[in-house]
Amino acid sequence: MAKCKYCRRSGATLKPTGKMSYFCGFECFKNEGVKQLEKAERLRVKNENKERIKEKKDFYSRDITWQHKTCKVAFNKSRVLQELKWFREHGLEPECISCGKKNMDWCCGHFKTVGSSGVLRYSRLNTFLQCNKYCNMSLSGNISGNKNTRGYLKGLIERFGQNKGQRIIDLCDKRQHSVKRWSCEEVELIKNNSLSISRLIGRS
DSSP, rough: OOOOOOOOBBOOOBSSSSTTTSSSSHHHHHHHHHHHHHHHHHHHHHHHHHHHHHHHHHHTTTHHHHEEEEEHHHHHHHHHHHHHHHHHTTOOOOOOOOOOOSSOEEEESSSOOHHHHGGGGOOGGGEEEIIIIIIIIITOSSSSOOOOOOOOHHHHHHOOOOHHHHHHHHHHHHHOOOOOOHHHHHHHHHHHHHHHHHHHHHHH
């Protein structure tokens, strides 16, 4: 005995459409039609949302400002994790490159600022562990130090020694005015590499 396509009860006799499309009566037939229309509408909205998301992703993949914004977050996080890993591997307690304080609100501190040095924006040699609120934000990176702190410059020398520390300083000084025209593809690659580094360190 046929089952109603809508309510699934046995004894359906009405067959207004194709094969096996039996219904108890006109009410079930009407309700099934409404259900199919609602299903089609949900599918249409779903496809529209997919298309909208695709268009948004395509737009942002061509927008260098957005790429830099998202890359900055990924890169800075990976550099903080790399720095913490470096201290751990050397058996040292992490300290701020500029003030030498420990157990701080860590961030990725740039030696040469992003605004003045586009080419060094995502350079490991231009970014080291720094306390965020005091040195990075309040003292704009605390490059030269003050009566209470050594500063970024001396911090590099103390951490890496005179020769290597000075090489890092000279390299950044030399390249700070170089103009770099970033492409979306380059920035996205750096972002993806940074995310991979963060995942790897997180699992180690």
